[in-house]
Amino acid sequence: MKQFLALAALALLAACATATPSSPPPPAGAVGIPSEPLDLGDWRNTTAPQTLAAFERNVSSRYGAGLVVNAVAADLRAQDFNCGPPGRSPDGRGAPPAQVCRRTVTASNCTHTWQVHVFDEASDGRVARARGIYDRRCGGDGLLGGPG
DSSP states (O other): OHHHHHHHHHHHHHHHOOOOOOOOOOOTTOOOOOSSOOOOOOTTTSOHHHHHHHHHHHHHHHSOTTSBHHHHHHHHHTTTOEEEOOSSOOOSSSOOOSEEEEEEEEETTEEEEEEEEEEOTTSSSBOSEEEEEEEEEETTBOGGGOBO
8 A cells, every 4th residue: 555655646746747848949050159259261371362261161160050140240249340231222133141240450551351241031030141251452452462
């Protein structure tokens, strides 16, 4: 009889216990934003195309699909980027980015500009993709170090 009462008490206790709610899974493809700064590439020692390629890789791996657009913009602002909407109306060539973040540094007679375009194609406040852009102008140079 004692075993029956103990078993009944355990069953009653299990029935009364509430399941702990689990947090919803992160959106597919979402990863946390790393705490270390965004790597701008070796812009002081490499060519503009090499810096661009490295920056593109770093941006796409850091800001994966599913992250919150505002969190990405906040992370970039914390790294001296200025962020805001694109500032122009769509020109029919595809969806404009939700945020354009830009950082400019002048060093050794050159102006270095990094941009991150953050796209929210579903208009749900989540990153669909992020694109890194880099440009270097030195003296009379033009885009990517070419003639002006």
